[in-house]
Amino acid sequence: MNCVGCLLNEAKKILQAEKKGYTIEKTVPTRDFFKVDDGQLYVVRQTEVADCVKLIVAAKMRKEVF
DSSP states (O other): OOOTTSBHHHHHHHHHHTTOEEEEEEEOOSSOSSEEEEEEEEEEEEEEETTEEEEEEEEEEEOOOO
């Protein structure tokens, strides 16, 4: 059950299907050079503490190429 790289919604479905408890923590860039799309959250880190899975999520960056 590795959810790293998955969209948050997909990770939630996987964990609910396995009846695992989870917590979500959102991380954001320290600078706002690139804008982010808060509608697309991805799991960037996953740790398991006791019977609960902790998911660290980050928004997809909206990079514009000129």
